[in-house]
Amino acid sequence: MSLYQRLLSLVGRSLPAEQATRTVVVNHTLQPDNATNPNASHPSNRVTTTKYNLVTFIPKNLFEQFHRFANIYFLFIVLLNFVPSINAFAKEVAMLPLLFVLSVTALKDLFEDRRRYNSDKRVNNSSCRVYCRCLDDDNFDVQKLNFSVEISPPTTKIYHFLGSIPVAEGTRRIALNESNLLLRSCFVKNTDFVEGLVVYAGSETKVMLNSSSSRYKRSRLERHMNTSVVCCVAILLVMCFLSATGSGVWQAYFDKVSAGGVVPFLPPVMPSLNGGGDALEELVRGEVSEDASPAVRRLSTSPGWVAFLSFWTFVIIFQVIIPIALYVTIEIIKMLQVYHIQNDPCFVDARNGSSIECRAMNITEELGQVQYVFTDKTGTLTENNMVFQRCSINGVDYEHQITTDKLDTEEGGENCGDSFEINKQLYDDLHRPAPSGTSPGQQQDPSPSLMYHQRRPLPDPAAPDQQTMQQQQQKQQQEQQSLQRHLHQQHPEVHQERILNFMLTLVLCNTVIVAKTPHRDKPATSGSGNPPTPGVDDYHSVITPSRLIPSLRAFTPLIRIPPLPERPYLNLRSLNPFNRPLSPIASSPTASPEVCPKHHNAGNTKSPAIFMQHDGKNPSLQFVPATLLGGENSAAHFNLKDPTPSLGSQSLVSELGGPDSEMSSCATFCTDVPLDSSLTPATEILSFSSSSADGPHVMAANVSARHSTPGKELQSSVPAKSVTSASNVFNSSSLSVSKASDDLSSSSLSPSQMNWAYKTPCAAQSTNLPLMHLTLNPLSDSAGDATSRIIAPELAREGLCNSAFISSTSESSLGSSRAPCSVYGSAPSNSSSEERFRHETRLTPPNTLKIPLGRIYAPRSPLKSSRRTDNSSYSSSSLEASSVSGETAPVPDKDELLGVTKEEPKPLYEAESPDELALVEAAFKYGVRLLRRDAHTALVDVPGAGVLQFEVLHVFPFDSTRKRMSVMVRDPRTKSIILYCKGADSAILDNLDRVGNQLDQFRQFRTHQHLYVYSKKGLRTLCVATRHVSEAEYLWWRRGHDEAEASFADREFKLQNSYKLMEKSLTLLGATGIEDRLQPLVPETLEALRAAGIVVWLLTGDKQETAINVAHSAALFSPTMQIMKVNATTQHAEETMRRFLESCGMRARRPRQAPDDDDAGSVLSVTATDVAADNVHASTTSMTDVSSSLMAATCPDAAPDDDKERGLVVDGKTLTFILDRRTSLGPLFLELAGQCRSVLISRATPLQKALVVKLAKRDLGVLSMAVGDGANDVSMIQTADVGVGISGVEGRQAVMCSDFAISRFCHLQRLLLLHGHWCHHRLASIILYFFYKNANLVLVLLWYQFYCSFTGNNFMDQMYLIQFSLTFTSVPPVIVGAYDKDAPSSVLLSEPHLYDAGRLDQVFKHSYFWVNILDAAFQSIVMFFFALGAYYGGDSGGDLVALTVVHSCLLGQLLTIALEIKSWTILHVASLVFSLVIFHVFSMAYTMSCVACFGLQSVYWVYPHAMTSPLHWCVVILSSITAVLPRFVYRCGQTSLWPTAVQTSVLRYRRLQRQRRLQEKLAGQNLGCRGSSTV
């Protein structure tokens, strides 16, 4: 604790809570618990989810409980009872039920709170493993670490975070957004440590803010039930009113008859006053007369008053008809149901042993009533196991054979890369030896197969029209083959380059993380029970930052979370990103160039560092080490990435400076720090950090995927200091950077240095366009190609010295007024230095802009240089080239490349989406291998070029509105900036560069075709495009982008615009087709769901064709189904669509001829096709231009077969119009959709999914279920009545917000058809039974009122009255509600139509409630009046008669529930026996021990008298059997005459079983006979 206090303390400037932002100041100097510490206003990280403590438990719990209506009602009754003239029950006894309910609930709450307390304890006391050593370092001055972070106040919005770090005295701000925030309870993957500071702690964390809201869903059955309860209230009031009236009338009568006399059984209402005795005396003496004393007059009460009083008495007596116990019972039943669902072994997934998880406890019965299922496709219906199957590159289609057929069985997603065979042709195309020295045009002749690659007839089993399509395509092919041949023959190299670029896009444009060894991530074990606070409980096994530093005050700064101990040890050296870039040292005077690279393994530069390489030719660079480092040739680098003093940077530096001292001089310290000398150290740090990544990283949570272990860092840091003194200045930590900068700024800078600093800036304005020509894009057909071709070999030959480049640059950059100034050689360092400079452009006046233009040219494309040599020797040649030229781009020795060689097994890729994984692995197979990747660099093994290090300038992350992702890289070969873009076809194709030559257009056309074919095959398609960005354009754009990034308001919008600026005029490279296999049994499941009458809507983000195809193969669309497509492309389609929907809706309702819908010029494309008919798909070719495929908005001519099942297909864009409230198309759409069996919505965004669910739920009033697996389904799952999450590949977001989590889609069948049916049936019948049960008892009491002058006397002893529902009859309903089965599982599963019972609400109809009330009335009449008949006028006391009635009520109710039991197990029998036994035991104990207890009238020894009385037994037997007779008759008659579907099926099943048994028996007998005969 003290450690944290000392090291991780922080001080938040106290702010008023209302303030829009809060400021966190990192300051270690104050004690956190100091009274002056303003941070006290922020909550500590101690999580307290408990509601109560020892003192507050009782009052608080009571307070909460009395928020429930039921308890208020109870309390009201109890209080009524305290009114003397109303009281019906003994006061103490009347409180018993309330006390019982309260205490049971309190116990439950106590138990839950105890659980919360324990989980809190686990969270709060979890061992802290924050690694703080870095802060202990001598060189780290805690006092100087003083900066503040402004953040938005805590909100519940998970994906919302805004903040900024003011730097430079607040003149500039580094913006923070949600990507900088690591949420509590997040599971950090592929991360070895995290640097950050706590901004929200404890109760202010988002998970805690979100967990407070408990998910309580009210099921449809419960709503029905509540209606019935309201009816019960009405019945109660009527009963009370009637009884009160009766009471008044009776009173009036007796008032009259007793006016002159005494009614001995009518004791006066008057309480015993002093004069009471006298009054009574008078009364007794018959002195009641007109002039009676006022006291006497008071005795007689007016009938109205009596009626009023007795009304309340009756409220007390008849309260039981409101089945309060029902709520408790139902809760218990559901708990049991959930328990057994979770224990169903059929839900266990064989792959990982995971089973179903019922996260919502109270909607089990909803599973039996689902009418609409909204399902996601990817990962829900499919495996989410992507297999790269086809790609179209440059207009050429390459197909791949899938080899592994067992994908869907036991293999995880990791091996999907192995599951296709390499397309030889593609391989050859890519790996064609580079032309050596000659012009690419004169390359070896391409083999003819290049054009006639493995194009096979496209098997398209799902589409019946494949014949037509193939013919069409073949025809087209033939037509275009000449053109194609021309294309490839003329430009095989262009083709190759495009393939390469295509592959590079696959490799670079993604979020893949390369790991040497798989992370051993603990699977998040989710609480499978009933977590009261799901959010908290579920994350326990996940290492969370806040867990690791549990007791910190908020805003603990600068923590580093070390890797989990089980993480594999990673060789720091092999991973050190700073080693490899130092190859330019080769040309340094002191170090031998050959040695240098050897000792420096390539690393992946997650943390960009600034390296200053000097090659001896640049005087300004030579100067730097001399001045700054005291003339020593020492490595001077610092980790700009780490704003915080971090071991990582320290050790990394020391790694360089230590053992590899030979080369320590090679990198000289290059910095523009002097320019920033005005900055405080702290801000300097921050500025560094913010410059390091594409987004600022110094903040709440800075996650860097750095592959090193702290242990190693520690070790290496020791020798670091011993070697070079100079490095001490820099290598201690990144804080030392600020020190260094201080030093630098304070030191007298030599003029030359300043000179350098100021001379070097190059004009980075847009005038530098000519640079573009030097990027030597071999792929482009532009004139620049020629230039590059000329220059490239030349450069390579001449050793590619920088000066040469510069000269050539100046030569070519005609428009540039200033020459490029400086050479910042190394490619890996490019990013950092570049970033750094970029940053400087913001920090410093414009005239100090330093753009290292030279760098752009410096590394000549290794691809080019290697082309001169054979493929086999390219590595050595690249080594040579690099060492000679001082370039770093190709890694000299591949064997040194972190051990990643071609021989080694491929690295482990881990990605957010399986698509990316599949693509990267596919590229890997073709030799384009992603070796390492971090935020700023990507190391790719490129065939023919060796290992290239791409500098990743920007990543435009994927989002659902843009539907694409881009990455902007600097090609190490050409130093040009290339944008690689990958995304949905609509997102790419709309943004293509329209100006192109014929060939390009042809290619685009071909790609369109392929895309269509792919999607018809059900493949997931992605388009790949690229764009070359000129340096000038980049700089221009960059400025705007930086602004957008730094902006506080509207940042999202600005960023989007900024992305769009870049993602245009793209050159289409090709498309990919990825197969996503259906999960096993998906078609069967969907078939079953459809057979169950459940309407299934498929909502997917995929292309329409893909989705339709999957829908077909998943049996969502049956072959006989009529498919209607609605595709609108503009907003003006509303009218047309309305007409279409109306006509279709009408048509669907009644057969009619197609309406004359010629939507003149409307861009709405409403296509309706009948798959069964052979008219699919006339628009095959026109798919290239969707807007042109104008088809008449007609409904299918389905008039004859109107009863046909229909399927509806809508795309996301159309949905936008439909969901738009202004169009009011929603109802029309729903009407149409309501008549369709299945609906498919493609290209739907997550929000649209949720909206569709909402629409269906609200307007159709159906019970909806949403099934999904990914984060994009979360809103849909939350919107639906029942949310089902599939715990698949894509994380657990869907599971976390779901009500039920299953592992396979096919489990849905069992969940709905079996458990849902059971649960619903059970609950429905139990609820009905409960109403019957309570009404039965109450009505008996009502009938009694007719015989007790409506005075509200209790017929039965109050203990019996209470115990009757509390104990006697409480267990059987629970057992039946949890265990009864109206049909065996095999019947329910094999006959899905039985699901109708719940779906159509056939089990619990409101009329059934009244039927049950009637039955209760009949039974009560039988029970009461039979007893009356037997005992009337007799000498038996009231208590004995009451006991008889109680007994027959009990037997009658038990017999009734016995009739409701459909399947008797030992539990059922036991529960009934228990009920009987408890009745008798209680009666015996109560009546035989209690002479005068509880203030009740004694019923002493009544029970033995009753049990020994034959009359009692005669009455009980007769009335209980007679009572159930109607129900019995009804059940029998109904089963015999009008059996329900379920009963029919069960009967059939039973008959079959009997027959089988009979046959077996006969067979056995025959066998026996034969056996005996032979003997």
Add this chain to the structure above:
Amino acid sequence: MSVNNGMSDHTAKSRNSKFKQKFKQQRLPAWQPILTADTVLPAFFLIGLLFVPLGVALLLFSDGVVEVQVDYTECPSVDPRHRDPLGGHFLCKDLILRPEFVPGENFCYCDIEFNVTTAMENEVFMYYGLDNYYQNHRRYVKSRDDKQLAGKQVTDVSDCSPFDRDNRSRIYAPCGAIANSFFNDSLKLYFTDSQKGKQEVPLRGDNIAWDSDKNIKFKNPPGKTLDDKEGGAFENTVKPLYWTKPVFKLGSPPNNTGYENEDLIVWMRTAAFPSFRKLYRRVDNSNLEFKKGLAAGLYTLHVDYNYPVHTFGGRKRMILSTTSFLGGKNNFLGIAYITAGCVCFLLGVVFLVIHVKFGER
């Protein structure tokens, strides 16, 4: 042996775990009856077959009970003082409303002659019956204190309100409306024998209450004497308002007085319905004359008329009855059983038809 035990233990354990497993997975062996016509047929016939004979038996039992009821609500006073000017007799029910009426003083009495046509054999019980008498009135039925009646020292008798204390704060003994309204007519029965003339039928007032009541539920409070003197059991108590004598002067000492008086005990067991009878006396079988019960013949009921019921429309009866296995005379159950049995039998036939007609569906 020990091996055997271990084996059985083991098998028991495994069986137990198997059961647990089956329970968890809801796969316990189940019997799934389906209530179709053919399966329920036997049940209906069985019920019919059981109920009809039972009903007949009950009717026979009821028939075997001889019961004689004499309503004496409006009996005329036989006291010569109460002769009305027209030569008739005033009715006791009116007389007891007169101011000069003092209950228990033999103020008004009547003799009612009635014939017993069938000899009442074996044990004969005498009841008094009250009609339209709501002993189950809510306020009435609660107006008692069982603790007091059980002989415990009570200070809080608020349940009995307003019949809890008199105006001098003395507790009524026993308190409450029930006790207060204790039935105070006294009935005597005379048999007019052709040979011996009118002779009193010996009646016993003991063993008319439940033993449990007499022994435990109703106990006189401890005290040196059974009176309200200092140190007596009923010290500081006062007789109930309507009573003419204190509770310790009820009945015959030592066992049938005070709270333990069986008439009081019987009265205190409130009736279920507004029409009820309460056991009053039983014919003393030890008397040789009435050893075999009551012979047929002329009987005279002598009533000391104190209890007012007609003011609220109530009736008073004297009932002589023998008992059967089921108690008194009551044809209801027998008829009900026969009816129910017949209905079941009919239903059985209906279902037989249904089964024959629709059974094979």
